[in-house]
Amino acid sequence: MADPTCCECMAIREAGTPATPSSALGLVRACRRCSTFPVLAIGSAINAAAVVLGGLLGLLIRNDLPARRQHQLRTGIGLAVIIAGFHQVWTGVRPSGVGAAFGLMGIALLATTIGRPLGRLLRVQAGMNRLGRWAGQMFTRAQEGGRVPFHDGFTACAILFCVGPLSVLGPVQEGLNGDFFVLLVKGAMDGLAAFAFARAFRMAVVLAGLPVLAFQGTVTLLTMWLLQWLPDERMVQSINVTAGLLVVCATLIVFEIRKVEIGDFLPSLLVAPALAWLFF
Structure with a gap:
């Protein structure tokens, strides 16, 4: 306080x-x-609760959402992601003057330019895609009436909810400044997904809220711990701006406009404070 x-x-x-x-x-x-800041990772707790609630509703309600309603929800979530991203960028640049704000934007763009080759070298997005394909195969098998063991269903749901750019960007934002708006939006997305997965994976979907809380909460607490080692406020602001830009890019995926390999950009969050320390 x-x-x-x-x-x-x-x-x-x-x-x-x-x-x-x-x-x-x-x-x-x-x-x-x-x-x-929220030691108990409030945003991650809300996200996990949304998964549990969506899974339970999916078990109780047999009818799918109408296609029109699904489109409306996707549009609303996409707009919320845009707002969350620009809000995070604004949070990063607002305390600075005009010149420093442009400097932070330049650092964020340079960080993404450097961070993407690092991500591709580390095969971050490739690893995410590999896990996502396996989880998708489990879901397809369950939909076609094939038997999916409980532990495979649980693992598939945990991967689907935890392996994604917002699973990192949201907790990082909460750890930086206590703002969990990105995780609220992700919670809405995950809740709808849990509703859809419930009939295929049953209780495995509901229990998948636990790894969501564990993984994202750990990222939040780790971010808070690392903050004490950043000597300059501009370094923190640079992470905020860079993360905000990546959140905005995530809307391209939500609206299915373009497949952006945001996972490969995640090393930018480490590059940005280094550049801020160097140039500021």
């Missing part, structure tokens, strides 16, 4: 910070030394 006697906290309150879902809970609007 913000310390009323801390000069840095007072400066932040006077300058104002962007409104976030978590700011209403008093988890932000403080300097990094005084902040008490």
